[in-house]
Amino acid sequence: MDNTQLAITGLQCVVCGTVYSVGQTDYVCPTCGPVGTLNALYNYHPHQYVANGTLTMWRQRDLLPLNSEPLVGLQSIGGTPLIREDALERLASALDVRGVCIKNEGLNLSGSLKDRASAMVVNYAVQYLKRNIIATASTGNAAAALACCCAAVPEAHAVIFVPASAPEGKIAQMLVFGATVLLVEGDYDTAFDLCWEACEAFGWYNRSTGINPITTEGKKTVVHEMAEQLGWQMPDVIVVSVGDGSIIGGVYKGCYELYSLGWIDKMPRLIGVQSSGSDALVYAWENNLSPTEMTPRPAETIADSISSRLPRDRAKALQAVRDSHGAFVRVPDAEILAAIPTLAQTSGVFAEPAAAATYAGAIEARKQGYIERHERILLLVTGNGLKDVHSAMQSVEHRHLTSISPTLTAVRAALQKTNLMNNDEM
Numbered sequence: 001m002d003n004t005q006l007a008i009t010g011l012q013c014v015v016c017g018t019v020y021s022v023g024q025t026d027y028v029c030p031t032c033g034p035v036g037t038l039n040a041l042y043n044y045h046p047h048q049y050v051a052n053g054t055l056t057m058w059r060q061r062d063l064l065p066l067n068s069e070p071l072v073g074l075q076s077i078g079g080t081p082l083i084r085e086d087a088l089e090r091l092a093s094a095l096d097v098r099g100v101c102i103k104n105e106g107l108n109l110s111g112s113l114k115d116r117a118s119a120m121v122v123n124y125a126v127q128y129l130k131r132n133i134i135a136t137a138s139t140g141n142a143a144a145a146l147a148c149c150c151a152a153v154p155e156a157h158a159v160i161f162v163p164a165s166a167p168e169g170k171i172a173q174m175l176v177f178g179a180t181v182l183l184v185e186g187d188y189d190t191a192f193d194l195c196w197e198a199c200e201a202f203g204w205y206n207r208s209t210g211i212n213p214i215t216t217e218g219k220k221t222v223v224h225e226m227a228e229q230l231g232w233q234m235p236d237v238i239v240v241s242v243g244d245g246s247i248i249g250g251v252y253k254g255c256y257e258l259y260s261l262g263w264i265d266k267m268p269r270l271i272g273v274q275s276s277g278s279d280a281l282v283y284a285w286e287n288n289l290s291p292t293e294m295t296p297r298p299a300e301t302i303a304d305s306i307s308s309r310l311p312r313d314r315a316k317a318l319q320a321v322r323d324s325h326g327a328f329v330r331v332p333d334a335e336i337l338a339a340i341p342t343l344a345q346t347s348g349v350f351a352e353p354a355a356a357a358t359y360a361g362a363i364e365a366r367k368q369g370y371i372e373r374h375e376r377i378l379l380l381v382t383g384n385g386l387k388d389v390h391s392a393m394q395s396v397e398h399r400h401l402t403s404i405s406p407t408l409t410a411v412r413a414a415l416q417k418t419n420l421m422n423n424d425e426m
Protein backbone atom coordinates (compact mmCIF):
# COMPACT_ATOMS: atom_id res chain seq x y z
CA MET A 1 0.00 0.00 0.00
CA ASP A 2 0.98 3.58 -0.62
CA ASN A 3 2.04 5.39 2.54
CA THR A 4 0.46 8.66 1.56
CA GLN A 5 -2.67 9.25 3.52
CA LEU A 6 -6.07 8.66 1.98
CA ALA A 7 -8.97 10.98 2.70
CA ILE A 8 -10.97 7.97 3.98
CA THR A 9 -10.90 7.52 7.74
CA GLY A 10 -12.65 4.13 7.85
CA LEU A 11 -15.20 1.77 6.33
CA GLN A 12 -18.56 1.35 8.07
CA CYS A 13 -20.90 -1.63 7.71
CA VAL A 14 -24.35 -0.52 6.53
CA VAL A 15 -26.03 -3.36 8.46
CA CYS A 16 -24.31 -3.53 11.89
CA GLY A 17 -22.54 -0.16 11.97
CA THR A 18 -19.08 -1.52 12.82
CA VAL A 19 -16.25 0.71 11.57
CA TYR A 20 -13.16 -0.94 10.09
CA SER A 21 -9.89 0.72 9.24
CA VAL A 22 -8.84 0.80 5.58
CA GLY A 23 -6.83 -2.35 4.96
CA GLN A 24 -8.67 -4.37 7.63
CA THR A 25 -11.12 -5.55 4.97
CA ASP A 26 -11.25 -4.88 1.22
CA TYR A 27 -14.86 -5.80 0.62
CA VAL A 28 -17.80 -6.63 2.93
CA CYS A 29 -18.20 -6.71 6.73
CA PRO A 30 -16.45 -9.82 8.10
CA THR A 31 -19.24 -10.24 10.69
CA CYS A 32 -22.32 -9.71 8.53
CA GLY A 33 -21.00 -11.39 5.37
CA PRO A 34 -22.12 -10.41 1.83
CA VAL A 35 -25.16 -8.40 2.99
CA GLY A 36 -22.90 -6.16 5.08
CA THR A 37 -21.67 -3.74 2.43
CA LEU A 38 -19.41 -0.92 3.58
CA ASN A 39 -19.49 2.86 3.32
CA ALA A 40 -16.32 4.94 3.22
CA LEU A 41 -16.12 7.56 5.98
CA TYR A 42 -14.31 10.89 5.71
CA ASN A 43 -13.38 13.75 7.97
CA TYR A 44 -15.67 16.36 6.51
CA HIS A 45 -14.78 20.02 6.68
CA PRO A 46 -17.46 22.47 5.54
CA HIS A 47 -14.90 24.67 3.78
CA GLN A 48 -13.86 21.80 1.55
CA TYR A 49 -15.55 22.87 -1.68
CA VAL A 50 -12.81 23.44 -4.21
CA ALA A 51 -13.47 23.15 -7.91
CA ASN A 52 -10.54 21.31 -9.43
CA GLY A 53 -10.26 22.11 -13.11
CA THR A 54 -12.87 21.08 -15.66
CA LEU A 55 -16.07 19.27 -14.79
CA THR A 56 -15.10 15.59 -14.42
CA MET A 57 -15.72 12.96 -11.75
CA TRP A 58 -12.54 14.07 -9.93
CA ARG A 59 -13.63 17.65 -9.31
CA GLN A 60 -14.48 17.23 -5.58
CA ARG A 61 -11.14 15.62 -4.69
CA ASP A 62 -11.48 15.96 -0.93
CA LEU A 63 -14.56 13.74 -0.99
CA LEU A 64 -12.86 10.89 -2.88
CA PRO A 65 -10.53 8.02 -1.93
CA LEU A 66 -7.45 9.57 -3.49
CA ASN A 67 -3.94 9.97 -2.15
CA SER A 68 -2.63 11.98 -5.12
CA GLU A 69 -3.67 13.16 -8.58
CA PRO A 70 -5.81 10.54 -10.37
CA LEU A 71 -4.00 8.47 -13.01
CA VAL A 72 -3.68 10.45 -16.21
CA GLY A 73 -5.61 7.94 -18.37
CA LEU A 74 -8.67 8.27 -16.14
CA GLN A 75 -8.74 12.01 -15.72
CA SER A 76 -11.35 12.77 -18.37
CA ILE A 77 -14.08 10.48 -17.02
CA GLY A 78 -17.41 12.02 -15.98
CA GLY A 79 -18.47 15.51 -16.99
CA THR A 80 -21.62 14.26 -18.72
CA PRO A 81 -24.31 16.68 -19.90
CA LEU A 82 -27.26 17.71 -17.78
CA ILE A 83 -30.26 18.48 -20.00
CA ARG A 84 -32.12 21.33 -18.39
CA GLU A 85 -35.83 21.76 -17.75
CA ASP A 86 -36.47 24.32 -20.48
CA ALA A 87 -35.34 21.77 -23.09
CA LEU A 88 -37.63 19.07 -21.72
CA GLU A 89 -41.02 20.73 -21.49
CA ARG A 90 -42.69 17.97 -23.53
CA LEU A 91 -41.44 15.39 -21.02
CA ALA A 92 -42.66 17.51 -18.12
CA SER A 93 -46.14 17.80 -19.59
CA ALA A 94 -46.23 14.09 -20.42
CA LEU A 95 -45.37 13.32 -16.79
CA ASP A 96 -47.58 16.16 -15.52
CA VAL A 97 -44.91 17.64 -13.26
CA ARG A 98 -43.39 21.11 -12.89
CA GLY A 99 -40.07 20.26 -14.45
CA VAL A 100 -37.87 17.42 -15.67
CA CYS A 101 -34.15 17.34 -16.24
CA ILE A 102 -31.94 14.46 -17.40
CA LYS A 103 -28.40 13.56 -16.45
CA ASN A 104 -27.19 11.68 -19.51
CA GLU A 105 -24.65 9.15 -18.30
CA GLY A 106 -24.80 7.33 -21.62
CA LEU A 107 -22.20 9.83 -22.82
CA ASN A 108 -19.48 8.53 -20.51
CA LEU A 109 -16.33 7.05 -22.05
CA SER A 110 -17.72 3.50 -22.39
CA GLY A 111 -21.33 4.66 -22.51
CA SER A 112 -22.58 4.14 -18.95
CA LEU A 113 -22.45 5.52 -15.42
CA LYS A 114 -20.36 2.46 -14.45
CA ASP A 115 -17.30 4.26 -15.83
CA ARG A 116 -17.27 6.33 -12.65
CA ALA A 117 -17.11 3.26 -10.42
CA SER A 118 -14.58 1.46 -12.59
CA ALA A 119 -12.31 4.50 -12.86
CA MET A 120 -12.35 4.96 -9.09
CA VAL A 121 -11.58 1.27 -8.49
CA VAL A 122 -8.80 1.08 -11.09
CA ASN A 123 -7.22 4.23 -9.69
CA TYR A 124 -7.46 2.94 -6.12
CA ALA A 125 -6.14 -0.53 -7.03
CA VAL A 126 -3.16 0.66 -9.09
CA GLN A 127 -2.21 3.83 -7.25
CA TYR A 128 -2.97 2.94 -3.63
CA LEU A 129 -3.07 -0.87 -3.32
CA LYS A 130 -0.39 -1.44 -6.01
CA ARG A 131 -2.50 -4.20 -7.57
CA ASN A 132 -2.75 -4.62 -11.32
CA ILE A 133 -5.24 -7.36 -12.13
CA ILE A 134 -8.80 -6.29 -11.48
CA ALA A 135 -11.70 -8.68 -11.99
CA THR A 136 -15.43 -8.18 -12.08
CA ALA A 137 -18.65 -10.03 -12.62
CA SER A 138 -21.13 -7.98 -14.53
CA THR A 139 -24.33 -8.07 -16.53
CA GLY A 140 -22.39 -6.02 -19.07
CA ASN A 141 -21.92 -2.33 -18.33
CA ALA A 142 -19.63 -2.60 -15.31
CA ALA A 143 -17.43 -5.00 -17.28
CA ALA A 144 -17.32 -2.79 -20.36
CA ALA A 145 -16.42 0.11 -18.07
CA LEU A 146 -13.70 -1.86 -16.30
CA ALA A 147 -12.25 -3.03 -19.61
CA CYS A 148 -12.27 0.57 -20.84
CA CYS A 149 -10.63 2.02 -17.70
CA CYS A 150 -7.97 -0.73 -17.64
CA ALA A 151 -7.23 -0.02 -21.30
CA ALA A 152 -6.62 3.60 -20.34
CA VAL A 153 -4.04 2.67 -17.67
CA PRO A 154 -0.93 0.77 -18.89
CA GLU A 155 -0.38 -1.04 -15.55
CA ALA A 156 -3.92 -2.42 -15.28
CA HIS A 157 -5.57 -5.51 -16.76
CA ALA A 158 -9.24 -6.54 -16.55
CA VAL A 159 -10.63 -10.05 -16.13
CA ILE A 160 -14.35 -10.24 -16.83
CA PHE A 161 -16.92 -12.85 -15.75
CA VAL A 162 -20.05 -12.22 -17.75
CA PRO A 163 -23.21 -14.31 -18.32
CA ALA A 164 -23.22 -15.81 -21.82
CA SER A 165 -26.54 -14.00 -22.41
CA ALA A 166 -25.07 -10.47 -22.11
CA PRO A 167 -25.86 -8.16 -25.08
CA GLU A 168 -23.37 -8.47 -27.94
CA GLY A 169 -22.58 -4.75 -27.98
CA LYS A 170 -21.28 -4.90 -24.41
CA ILE A 171 -19.25 -8.05 -25.05
CA ALA A 172 -17.78 -6.35 -28.13
CA GLN A 173 -16.66 -3.45 -25.94
CA MET A 174 -14.89 -5.78 -23.48
CA LEU A 175 -13.05 -7.58 -26.28
CA VAL A 176 -12.10 -4.43 -28.15
CA PHE A 177 -10.70 -2.89 -24.96
CA GLY A 178 -8.48 -5.97 -24.58
CA ALA A 179 -9.90 -7.52 -21.41
CA THR A 180 -9.73 -11.23 -20.62
CA VAL A 181 -13.38 -12.22 -21.11
CA LEU A 182 -14.88 -15.36 -19.59
CA LEU A 183 -18.41 -16.10 -20.77
CA VAL A 184 -19.99 -18.00 -17.89
CA GLU A 185 -22.70 -20.56 -18.54
CA GLY A 186 -25.33 -19.32 -16.11
CA ASP A 187 -26.83 -16.05 -14.96
CA TYR A 188 -25.24 -12.98 -13.41
CA ASP A 189 -25.35 -14.42 -9.89
CA THR A 190 -23.44 -17.50 -11.04
CA ALA A 191 -20.82 -15.29 -12.73
CA PHE A 192 -20.60 -13.21 -9.56
CA ASP A 193 -19.86 -16.19 -7.31
CA LEU A 194 -17.27 -17.55 -9.73
CA CYS A 195 -15.51 -14.18 -9.93
CA TRP A 196 -15.31 -13.96 -6.14
CA GLU A 197 -13.88 -17.47 -5.95
CA ALA A 198 -11.28 -16.70 -8.65
CA CYS A 199 -10.22 -13.45 -6.93
CA GLU A 200 -9.63 -15.37 -3.69
CA ALA A 201 -7.73 -18.11 -5.51
CA PHE A 202 -5.54 -15.87 -7.71
CA GLY A 203 -5.18 -12.77 -5.55
CA TRP A 204 -6.94 -10.41 -7.99
CA TYR A 205 -8.70 -7.27 -6.82
CA ASN A 206 -12.49 -7.67 -7.07
CA ARG A 207 -14.41 -4.73 -8.51
CA SER A 208 -17.76 -6.55 -8.51
CA THR A 209 -20.68 -4.29 -7.81
CA GLY A 210 -22.17 -4.58 -4.38
CA ILE A 211 -19.14 -5.82 -2.51
CA ASN A 212 -16.47 -3.24 -3.31
CA PRO A 213 -17.01 -0.05 -1.27
CA ILE A 214 -14.85 1.98 -3.64
CA THR A 215 -17.45 1.60 -6.41
CA THR A 216 -19.92 3.67 -4.35
CA GLU A 217 -17.33 6.44 -4.11
CA GLY A 218 -17.19 6.56 -7.90
CA LYS A 219 -20.94 6.42 -8.41
CA LYS A 220 -21.62 9.26 -5.98
CA THR A 221 -19.65 11.65 -8.22
CA VAL A 222 -22.68 11.84 -10.52
CA VAL A 223 -24.38 13.76 -7.69
CA HIS A 224 -21.44 16.14 -7.27
CA GLU A 225 -21.76 16.96 -10.95
CA MET A 226 -25.52 17.32 -11.17
CA ALA A 227 -25.56 19.54 -8.07
CA GLU A 228 -23.01 21.87 -9.57
CA GLN A 229 -24.73 21.84 -12.99
CA LEU A 230 -28.01 22.75 -11.26
CA GLY A 231 -26.41 25.62 -9.35
CA TRP A 232 -26.66 23.55 -6.11
CA GLN A 233 -30.49 23.62 -6.37
CA MET A 234 -31.38 19.94 -6.17
CA PRO A 235 -34.60 18.53 -7.69
CA ASP A 236 -37.37 17.26 -5.39
CA VAL A 237 -37.02 13.71 -6.72
CA ILE A 238 -34.30 11.70 -8.46
CA VAL A 239 -35.50 8.64 -10.38
CA VAL A 240 -32.97 5.81 -10.69
CA SER A 241 -33.29 2.33 -12.17
CA VAL A 242 -32.19 -0.38 -9.75
CA GLY A 243 -30.64 -3.82 -10.16
CA ASP A 244 -28.03 -4.59 -7.53
CA GLY A 245 -28.77 -1.27 -5.87
CA SER A 246 -25.29 0.21 -6.09
CA ILE A 247 -26.14 3.25 -8.19
CA ILE A 248 -29.03 4.33 -5.99
CA GLY A 249 -26.78 3.70 -2.96
CA GLY A 250 -24.11 5.92 -4.50
CA VAL A 251 -26.63 8.61 -5.38
CA TYR A 252 -27.88 8.61 -1.78
CA LYS A 253 -24.36 8.85 -0.37
CA GLY A 254 -23.53 11.71 -2.73
CA CYS A 255 -26.66 13.62 -1.72
CA TYR A 256 -26.15 12.90 1.97
CA GLU A 257 -22.55 14.12 1.94
CA LEU A 258 -23.36 17.34 0.09
CA TYR A 259 -26.30 17.95 2.43
CA SER A 260 -24.14 17.29 5.51
CA LEU A 261 -21.59 19.77 4.19
CA GLY A 262 -24.30 22.37 3.62
CA TRP A 263 -23.65 22.63 -0.12
CA ILE A 264 -27.25 21.67 -0.94
CA ASP A 265 -30.24 22.69 1.15
CA LYS A 266 -32.42 19.62 0.79
CA MET A 267 -32.20 15.86 0.30
CA PRO A 268 -34.06 14.77 -2.85
CA ARG A 269 -36.39 11.79 -2.47
CA LEU A 270 -35.02 8.79 -4.34
CA ILE A 271 -37.33 6.61 -6.42
CA GLY A 272 -35.92 3.23 -7.38
CA VAL A 273 -37.33 1.58 -10.50
CA GLN A 274 -37.19 -2.16 -11.10
CA SER A 275 -38.59 -4.40 -13.82
CA SER A 276 -41.64 -6.46 -12.79
CA GLY A 277 -39.52 -9.44 -13.83
CA SER A 278 -36.73 -8.61 -11.35
CA ASP A 279 -38.30 -6.83 -8.41
CA ALA A 280 -36.58 -8.08 -5.25
CA LEU A 281 -36.15 -4.59 -3.79
CA VAL A 282 -39.70 -3.47 -4.58
CA TYR A 283 -40.94 -6.61 -2.84
CA ALA A 284 -38.70 -6.00 0.20
CA TRP A 285 -39.81 -2.38 0.43
CA GLU A 286 -43.52 -3.25 0.13
CA ASN A 287 -43.21 -5.94 2.78
CA ASN A 288 -40.96 -3.91 5.05
CA LEU A 289 -38.19 -6.51 4.99
CA SER A 290 -34.73 -5.76 6.32
CA PRO A 291 -31.78 -6.48 3.99
CA THR A 292 -30.94 -9.59 6.03
CA GLU A 293 -34.50 -10.93 5.61
CA MET A 294 -34.46 -10.71 1.81
CA THR A 295 -34.35 -13.94 -0.20
CA PRO A 296 -33.78 -14.45 -3.95
CA ARG A 297 -36.64 -13.67 -6.35
CA PRO A 298 -36.88 -14.56 -10.04
CA ALA A 299 -34.92 -12.24 -12.35
CA GLU A 300 -36.15 -12.29 -15.96
CA THR A 301 -36.11 -8.96 -17.78
CA ILE A 302 -35.11 -7.42 -21.08
CA ALA A 303 -33.29 -4.75 -19.06
CA ASP A 304 -30.16 -6.83 -18.47
CA SER A 305 -28.43 -4.07 -16.48
CA ILE A 306 -31.05 -4.26 -13.72
CA SER A 307 -31.54 -8.01 -13.53
CA SER A 308 -30.67 -9.43 -10.11
CA ARG A 309 -32.23 -12.25 -8.06
CA LEU A 310 -30.85 -11.01 -4.73
CA PRO A 311 -29.44 -7.50 -5.13
CA ARG A 312 -25.90 -7.36 -3.72
CA ASP A 313 -26.18 -3.78 -2.51
CA ARG A 314 -29.62 -4.32 -1.00
CA ALA A 315 -28.69 -2.74 2.33
CA LYS A 316 -27.57 0.51 0.70
CA ALA A 317 -30.52 0.53 -1.74
CA LEU A 318 -33.14 0.09 0.99
CA GLN A 319 -31.45 2.74 3.12
CA ALA A 320 -31.39 5.13 0.15
CA VAL A 321 -35.13 4.88 -0.43
CA ARG A 322 -36.23 4.67 3.21
CA ASP A 323 -34.03 7.46 4.57
CA SER A 324 -34.79 9.81 1.68
CA HIS A 325 -38.56 9.13 2.08
CA GLY A 326 -38.71 7.89 -1.50
CA ALA A 327 -40.29 4.77 -2.98
CA PHE A 328 -39.67 1.71 -5.11
CA VAL A 329 -41.86 1.00 -8.14
CA ARG A 330 -41.97 -1.84 -10.67
CA VAL A 331 -42.70 -1.54 -14.37
CA PRO A 332 -43.32 -4.33 -16.90
CA ASP A 333 -40.78 -4.94 -19.67
CA ALA A 334 -43.31 -3.80 -22.30
CA GLU A 335 -43.40 -0.34 -20.68
CA ILE A 336 -39.61 -0.26 -20.43
CA LEU A 337 -39.34 -1.01 -24.15
CA ALA A 338 -41.97 1.59 -25.02
CA ALA A 339 -40.04 4.17 -22.98
CA ILE A 340 -36.98 3.88 -25.26
CA PRO A 341 -38.46 5.67 -28.32
CA THR A 342 -40.66 7.97 -26.20
CA LEU A 343 -37.68 9.23 -24.23
CA ALA A 344 -35.56 9.50 -27.38
CA GLN A 345 -38.20 11.45 -29.31
CA THR A 346 -38.91 13.93 -26.53
CA SER A 347 -35.40 14.51 -25.23
CA GLY A 348 -32.85 13.42 -27.82
CA VAL A 349 -31.48 10.81 -25.41
CA PHE A 350 -31.08 7.23 -26.67
CA ALA A 351 -31.19 5.02 -23.59
CA GLU A 352 -30.64 1.30 -23.15
CA PRO A 353 -33.61 -0.57 -21.60
CA ALA A 354 -32.46 -0.22 -17.97
CA ALA A 355 -31.93 3.50 -18.45
CA ALA A 356 -35.24 4.06 -20.23
CA ALA A 357 -36.86 2.29 -17.26
CA THR A 358 -36.41 5.53 -15.28
CA TYR A 359 -38.94 7.22 -17.55
CA ALA A 360 -41.40 4.32 -17.31
CA GLY A 361 -40.85 4.35 -13.54
CA ALA A 362 -41.47 8.08 -13.30
CA ILE A 363 -44.84 7.59 -15.01
CA GLU A 364 -45.69 4.84 -12.52
CA ALA A 365 -44.47 6.84 -9.51
CA ARG A 366 -46.55 9.84 -10.62
CA LYS A 367 -49.58 7.56 -11.00
CA GLN A 368 -49.09 6.16 -7.51
CA GLY A 369 -48.65 9.62 -6.00
CA TYR A 370 -44.95 9.28 -5.11
CA ILE A 371 -44.27 12.30 -7.32
CA GLU A 372 -46.56 15.33 -7.14
CA ARG A 373 -47.60 17.75 -9.85
CA HIS A 374 -45.74 20.77 -8.41
CA GLU A 375 -42.42 18.91 -8.18
CA ARG A 376 -39.20 18.96 -10.18
CA ILE A 377 -37.64 15.64 -11.00
CA LEU A 378 -34.37 14.38 -12.43
CA LEU A 379 -34.17 11.24 -14.54
CA LEU A 380 -30.80 9.53 -14.22
CA VAL A 381 -30.18 7.89 -17.61
CA THR A 382 -27.50 5.36 -16.81
CA GLY A 383 -26.56 3.75 -20.14
CA ASN A 384 -26.42 4.38 -23.90
CA GLY A 385 -28.97 2.78 -26.23
CA LEU A 386 -26.28 1.73 -28.70
CA LYS A 387 -25.12 -0.87 -26.19
CA ASP A 388 -28.23 -2.97 -26.85
CA VAL A 389 -29.35 -2.40 -30.42
CA HIS A 390 -31.42 -5.60 -30.42
CA SER A 391 -33.75 -4.27 -27.71
CA ALA A 392 -33.86 -0.86 -29.37
CA MET A 393 -35.01 -2.45 -32.65
CA GLN A 394 -37.64 -4.42 -30.73
CA SER A 395 -38.97 -1.17 -29.30
CA VAL A 396 -39.67 0.18 -32.80
CA GLU A 397 -40.62 -3.03 -34.60
CA HIS A 398 -44.08 -1.60 -35.38
CA ARG A 399 -42.35 0.85 -37.74
CA HIS A 400 -42.10 -1.81 -40.52
CA LEU A 401 -38.98 -0.57 -42.23
CA THR A 402 -38.90 -1.61 -45.92
CA SER A 403 -36.39 -0.83 -48.63
CA ILE A 404 -37.29 1.17 -51.74
CA SER A 405 -35.92 1.35 -55.27
CA PRO A 406 -33.63 4.38 -55.80
CA THR A 407 -36.17 6.61 -57.62
CA LEU A 408 -38.10 9.71 -56.64
CA THR A 409 -41.33 7.91 -57.56
CA ALA A 410 -40.53 5.29 -54.94
CA VAL A 411 -39.77 8.03 -52.41
CA ARG A 412 -43.17 9.62 -53.15
CA ALA A 413 -44.92 6.26 -52.83
CA ALA A 414 -43.21 5.56 -49.51
CA LEU A 415 -44.04 9.01 -48.17
CA GLN A 416 -47.73 8.49 -49.02
CA LYS A 417 -47.84 6.24 -45.99
CA THR A 418 -46.50 8.96 -43.66
CA ASN A 419 -48.04 12.19 -42.41
CA LEU A 420 -45.35 14.13 -44.29
CA MET A 421 -47.41 13.60 -47.47
CA ASN A 422 -50.20 15.96 -46.42
CA ASN A 423 -47.85 18.67 -47.53
CA ASP A 424 -48.67 20.01 -51.04
CA GLU A 425 -45.02 20.45 -51.93
CA MET A 426 -44.41 16.70 -51.95
Ligand SMILES: [Zn+2]
Binds near residue numbers: 015
Ligand atom coordinates in the same frame (compact mmCIF):
# COMPACT_ATOMS: atom_id res chain seq x y z
ZN1 LIG B 1 -21.62 -5.73 9.70
